Amino acid sequence: MIEAxxxxxxxxxxxxxxxxxxxxVSIGIFVGLLPAIGGLTAIALVLPLTFGLNKIAAxxxxxxxxxxxxxxxxxxxxxxxxxxxxxxxxxxxDGFPMTRRGEAGRAIGAMLMSASMGAILGVGLGxxxxxxxxxxxxxxxxxxxxxxILLGLSLLAVLSRESLTKGLIxxxxxxxxxxxxxxxxxxxxxxxxxxxxxLGRLELVPVAMGLYAGAALLELGAVGESISPQEMSRSRxxxxxxxxxxxxDVFNHLGLWFRSCVLGYIVGVVPGIGGGAATFVSYALxxxxxxxxxxxxxxxxxxxxxxxxxxxxxxxxxxxTTIALGLPGxxxxxxxxxxxxxxxxxxxxxxxKDELGFCFALFWGLALANIIGGIMCYIIAGYFNxxxxxxxxxxxxxPTIVALVxxxxxxxxxxxxxxxxxxxxxGLGxxxxxYGYNRAALLLGFILGGYFEEYFWLALQARGAFFFLRPGxxxxxxxxxxxxxxxxxxxxxxxxxxxxxxx
Amino acid sequence: xxxxxxxxIAIIVVMAICLGIASHYPYLQAKIAPMLVGAxxxxxxxxxxxxxxxxxxxxxxxxxxxxxxxxxxxFRSYLREASWLLxxxxxxxxxxxITAIAVFTAAYAKAHQTRWSTSIALGVLMAGLxxxxxxxxxxxxxxxxxxxxxxxxxx
Numbered sequence: 001m002i003e004a005x006x007x008x009x010x011x012x013x014x015x016x017x018x019x020x021x022x023x024x025v026s027i028g029i030f031v032g033l034l035p036a037i038g039g040l041t042a043i044a045l046v047l048p049l050t051f052g053l054n055k056i057a058a059x060x061x062x063x064x065x066x067x068x069x070x071x072x073x074x075x076x077x078x079x080x081x082x083x084x085x086x087x088x089x090x091x092x093x094d095g096f097p098m099t100r101r102g103e104a105g106r107a108i109g110a111m112l113m114s115a116s117m118g119a120i121l122g123v124g125l126g127x128x129x130x131x132x133x134x135x136x137x138x139x140x141x142x143x144x145x146x147x148x149i150l151l152g153l154s155l156l157a158v159l160s161r162e163s164l165t166k167g168l169i170x171x172x173x174x175x176x177x178x179x180x181x182x183x184x185x186x187x188x189x190x191x192x193x194x195x196x197x198x199l200g201r202l203e204l205v206p207v208a209m210g211l212y213a214g215a216a217l218l219e220l221g222a223v224g225e226s227i228s229p230q231e232m233s234r235s236r237x238x239x240x241x242x243x244x245x246x247x248x249d250v251f252n253h254l255g256l257w258f259r260s261c262v263l264g265y266i267v268g269v270v271p272g273i274g275g276g277a278a279t280f281v282s283y284a285l286x287x288x289x290x291x292x293x294x295x296x297x298x299x300x301x302x303x304x305x306x307x308x309x310x311x312x313x314x315x316x317x318x319x320x321t322t323i324a325l326g327l328p329g330x331x332x333x334x335x336x337x338x339x340x341x342x343x344x345x346x347x348x349x350x351x352x353k354d355e356l357g358f359c360f361a362l363f364w365g366l367a368l369a370n371i372i373g374g375i376m377c378y379i380i381a382g383y384f385n386x387x388x389x390x391x392x393x394x395x396x397x398x399p400t401i402v403a404l405v406x407x408x409x410x411x412x413x414x415x416x417x418x419x420x421x422x423x424x425x426x427g428l429g430x431x432x433x434x435y436g437y438n439r440a441a442l443l444l445g446f447i448l449g450g451y452f453e454e455y456f457w458l459a460l461q462a463r464g465a466f467f468f469l470r471p472g473x474x475x476x477x478x479x480x481x482x483x484x485x486x487x488x489x490x491x492x493x494x495x496x497x498x499x500x501x502x503x
Numbered sequence: 504x505x506x507x508x509x510x511x512i513a514i515i516v517v518m519a520i521c522l523g524i525a526s527h528y529p530y531l532q533a534k535i536a537p538m539l540v541g542a543x544x545x546x547x548x549x550x551x552x553x554x555x556x557x558x559x560x561x562x563x564x565x566x567x568x569x570x571x572x573x574x575x576x577x578f579r580s581y582l583r584e585a586s587w588l589l590x591x592x593x594x595x596x597x598x599x600x601i602t603a604i605a606v607f608t609a610a611y612a613k614a615h616q617t618r619w620s621t622s623i624a625l626g627v628l629m630a631g632l633x634x635x636x637x638x639x640x641x642x643x644x645x646x647x648x649x650x651x652x653x654x655x656x657x658x
Contacts, residue, residue, distance in 0.1 A: 165551045169514070172544045176521075179537050188533040191521055214588070221584035222577065224615070395615035396625060398584075399608040402591060403629055407600065411643050419592055426588065430581075435507045453536040460535075 005127065008360025011056045012368060020057045021365065024064025025373045029380070031065070032072020032088075042069050043335045047342075055343040056361060062339045063319075063365045066332045068373035070311055071115050075377065078107045078304075079390050080227070080401055081216040082209065082408065087311045089208045090279040093440055094296065094303030096216065099227055101299050104387045105239040109246020110304045112381075114257055116374035117250065118309035121261045122268065122316025123367040127360070129269070129320060140270060143467040146455035147476040148270070149277075149448050154480045163436065170438040174445020175452055177202065197417040206409040206418040207446060210425025211432070211439045213405050218430055221398045227390040240382040249301045256286055256302055257309045264310030268317025280444040282310035288486060297440075315366060323347050323359050508559070511552040518545040587611060599648030601638075605630035 011017055024046070031042035042065045050058035073088035078095030091111060098107040153171055180191045181201035192198040220227065234242075250257055260282040267278035286306035287296045296303050322333040340347050345355065352359060380386050390397075409422040432439050459467040468477065518541050525537035587607075594603040609626030613619065637643045 163551070165547055165554070169544060169547045169551060172540050172547065173514070176518075176537065176540045176544055179540065183533055186528075186530045186533040188528050188530065190528065190533060190537060191524060217588070218581055218584045221587065222580035224580075395612050395617055398587075399611040399625075400629060402588060403604045403608065403633060406591065406595065407633060407637055407645075410600070410646065411637065414644060416596060416646055419595070423588060423592060427585075431506075431510060435510055437510075449540075452540075456536065457532055 004356040005360050007357035008362075008364050011358075011361040012364055014056070017056050017060050017365075018368075020053070020060040021064045021369050021372055024061040025068045025369055025376060028065040028068030028369075029072040029373065029376060032069035032074075033076055043332060043339075047335060047339060050339055050342060055340075055345060055358070056365075058339060058343055059336070059362060060365045060369075062336055063362065064369035064373070066336065067119060067312070067315055067366055067369040071112070071373055071377055074111050074115065074308060074311075075108065075381070075386070078111060079104060079387065080213070080397075080404075082213045082401060082404060083205070087279060089204075089212070089443055090283050090307035090440065091304055092212050093283070094298070094300045096212075096227075097297070097299030098301075098304070099390050102234075103242065103299065104390055105234075105242025105381070106246035106249065106301070107299075107304055108377075108381045108387070109243035110249045110301050111246070111308045112243070112374050112377050113247040113250040114260075114305045114308040115312045116370045117257065118261045118264065119312035119315060119370035120367050121258070121309075122265050122313030123319075123363045123370075124316070125262070125265050125313070126316035126320040126363050141459075141462070141470070141472070142455050143459040143463055143470050144472040144476065145270070146452070146459045147468070147473045147480075149452050149455060151281075151476055151480050151483070153445065153448060153452070154483050166436060167438045167441050170432065170441040171445040174442040174447075175449040176445075177207075177442075178446045178449025179453060197420065200413070201450070202421055202446075203412045203418060204443075204447060205412045206421040207425050208443055209405050209409050210422040210427075211429035211443065213401065214422055214426025215429035215433055215439075217398055217401060217405070218426065220394050224394055226393050226397065229391055234387075236383065236385055239385065239387055243378065243382050246301070250305055253302055253305050256289070257305055259289075260286065260306040260309040261313035264313035265317040267310070268314030268319075269321050270317075277444070277448055278310040278314045279307035280440065280447070282306040283440070288483070312370065316363065319362060319366060323362065324352055508552065508555050511548050511555060514548045515545060515552065518548065595646065595648065597649050599651050600645040601630050601634050602648065602651075604633050 012021075027042055027046060043062055046061055046065055050061060053061070070087040073083060074091045074095070076082045077088040077092040079099055081092050081096040083089045083092060095107045095111070098104065153175070178201070180198055182189050182192075182199045189199055263282045263285065264278040267281070283296075283303060283306050286302050287293045290296065290300075290302055292300070318333045319336075322337060337347055345351060345358070405422065406419050409418045410416065412418050429439055431437075432442070463470070467473065522538060522541045522545065525534045525541060528534040528537075591603065591607045594607055597603075598606070605626040607626075608629040609622040612622040612625050617625075633645075638645055
């Protein structure tokens with residue numbers, strides 16, 4: 001085992017392998033910065049380039065693009081409230097308010113550090129878990145997967161700042177919206193009202209763009225200020241000091257970072273849940289365990305550390321399932337499987353047995369890509385002063401960002417209808433913000449909606465109406481009850497303590 | 504409070520209509536999720552509406568909320584921004600992305616007290632960058648616009 005572990009590292013003593021990692025990281029950052037053209041598009045773009053390469057160079061390129069595009073996307077989430085990637089949506093919730101407060105550098109520093117360290121921990125866990133993963137994944141049936149989804153939805157309650165009911169309405173409304181469109185298995189067009197635009201299911205990026213970026217643009221234009229005027233007078237050295245402070249913040253919240261990484265890793269290992277869920281659930285857990293949950297959503301550093309750690313740690317888990325079982329943990333990993341097959345490597349238990357050294361090399365590649373990506377992003381933010389962009393007056397920023405938002409929405413499917421979706425959700429996001437509804441909860445519901453329906457139906461078919469009596473389901477159900485009762489019980493105990501102190 | 508109540512009533516009405524529609528789908532698989540989730544949203548909205556109405560009564564009994572100063576002006580500025588967003592969409596639909604980006608960026612900057620030369624330069628720069636990034640480098644086929652499409656020469 002140790003021999004294979006070192007053999008994997010030896011692949012990266014070749015300058016060409018490192019060169020392709022750097023190339024992949026550069027493409028990943030660039031594409032991540034462009035709204036909506038996320039990692040998937042980037043992998044699809046570089047996949048044909050891997051034809052003439054040897055397997056380590058090809059996979060280095062693909063893994064680097066996969067690993068880093070979300071980091072680039074998080075930069076635009078923090079600076080402009082535009083998610084460059086669907087995985088970066090949660091980072092907007094606290095990242096953008098920090099930018100408005102003049103703490104963009106700190107937010108970026110925390111994002112870079114938690115993302116890079118998260119990816120490395122995810123890879124480390126991947127190394128350790130190679131022998132154990134198979135029985136765990138195989139034990140997960142559809143009922144358990146449904147309850148995991150339900151657990152994610154239960155955490156919506158924790159996400160809600162104003163009212164638990166409003167949080168739940170937002171979340172289930174998100175699930176409901178995700179059901180709109182053509183259902184392939186029955187051929188029924190659901191809730192489309194005869195509109196062909198609604199036949200295909202709504203995409204996450206136009207929805208998220210509208211809910212967050214669109215609503216923020218309305219406000220930015222109406223108020224007529226720049227996003228953060230304080231950044232104009234800040235020198236590069238001051239920005240670097242802020243970035244360093246953000247990096248230190250991660251070490252001040254090591255427990256939170258570790259929890260989020262483990263959660264992200266687990267979500268990555270289980271095929272079919274998706275990385276978006278990992279970021280939202282880790283955010284919700286961070287809020288629940290925080291001493292100051294009311295600060296979440298207003299520019300709280302923990303609100304950046306949690307989703308970024310989970311988002312990057314999940315790649316290690318997803319890669320593990322991809323290699324060990326041949327089951328892609330995410331869509332990006334499905335394309336990686338395509339890349340492996342193009343090189344004549346068939347992922348699965350046989351690959352673990354026959355090419356263990358190469359398997360470890362893939363994990364090494366993922367870790368190295370994250371280290372290189374972290375350094376490159378630090379240079380872009382700290383030395384090339386990308387942060388200054390937020391100090392531009394709104395009359396320049398608004399049209400620029402609107403153009404990017406519309407382009408981002410359009411490029412999701414190449415359909416003008418997606419811009420209409422963005423406009424509708426801009427209005428909805430604006431109203432939700434104004435009347436205290438939870439936009440993050442709606443997005444989480446929207447992301448999990450498809451899985452919610454699929455696993456519910458499959459569990460019902462396979463196990464009947466009492467599918468929830470399986471031991472795994474009951475354990476998750478107990479966790480859900482704990483999640484719901486945590487806040488009320490804590491409140492009750494606090495009130496009792498106060499009464500006792502008064503008497 | 505008033506707006507909050509209206510939103511909840513809208514949600515309740517929409518959900519009731521959707522539940523009615525979903526109940527007529529031919530297969531159980533097609534209707535079970537919309538009906539289950541729709542019913543949950545409907546029930547939660549009714550609970551929240553009752554709470555809002557109770558809260559509204561209490562507020563009315565204690566004191567009337569003072570009208571926020573400048574509220575109408577703020578509402579107008581939001582409306583103005585929303586019109587810009589809609590106008591940009593219409594422009595893209597008519598003349599395609601690249602031309603629309605140039606015109607919209609320049610017009611928006613000019614309408615917000617920017618000099619003509621700067622506005623035009625910004626418009627050209629944004630259009631050029633969009634073309635370079637999306638059309639040239641990422642090879643995305645951008646919508647050419649209704650007019651250019653029918654003239655047979657996409658921009």
